[in-house]
Amino acid sequence: MPAPLLIPCPSCNGLNRIPGERLGDSPRCGRCKSAVVPDTPFTLSQTNFASQLKGDLPLLVDVWASWCGPCRSFAPTFEQAAAQLQGRCRLAKLDSEGNQQLSAQLGIRSIPSLILFRGGVEVARQSGAMPLPQLLAWLRGQGI
Numbered sequence: 739m740p741a742p743l744l745i746p747c748p749s750c751n752g753l754n755r756i757p758g759e760r761l762g763d764s765p766r767c768g769r770c771k772s773a774v775v776p777d778t779p780f781t782l783s784q785t786n787f788a789s790q791l792k793g794d795l796p797l798l799v800d801v802w803a804s805w806c807g808p809c810r811s812f813a814p815t816f817e818q819a820a821a822q823l824q825g826r827c828r829l830a831k832l833d834s835e836g837n838q839q840l841s842a843q844l845g846i847r848s849i850p851s852l853i854l855f856r857g858g859v860e861v862a863r864q865s866g867a868m869p870l871p872q873l874l875a876w877l878r879g880q881g882i
Contacts, residue, residue: 743794748780751789761825777821782830784840791858796827801851803835809850812867819873827882854880
């Protein structure tokens with residue numbers, strides 16, 4: 739039997755131990771009862787970033803800003819990807835304007851930017867908006 743996965747709750751940051759075969763069963767957080775693996779992107783910020791890097795499921799971060807046209811046009815694509823990747827990868831959005839210190843720490847030079855983290859470490863980065871098939875192909879190339 740495979741080891742359970744540790745996954746931080748996107749709502750309260752509590753770590754949850756979830757059997758891999760139960761990821762598709764809409765697991766709930768033991769602390770706050772929110773969905774641990776939502777089918778929509780969650781909000782990432784300076785305060786929850788370190789907690790959300792923990793865990794066994796990869797984390798894909800979309801760094802965006804409200805004034806950025808390509809960011810706004812990419813948002814529905816990112817939402818669709820979250821629904822398709824539920825249980826394989828967690829998707830989060832980071833507002834670069836509201837989190838300037840974290841954006842600088844991450845070395846963001848252009849938006850939208852996608853950063854893929856696995857095991858708390860950045861493993862891939864992609865700048866610019868892309869259609870859903872291209873996004874999914876890029877993630878497949880990263881082993882997602």
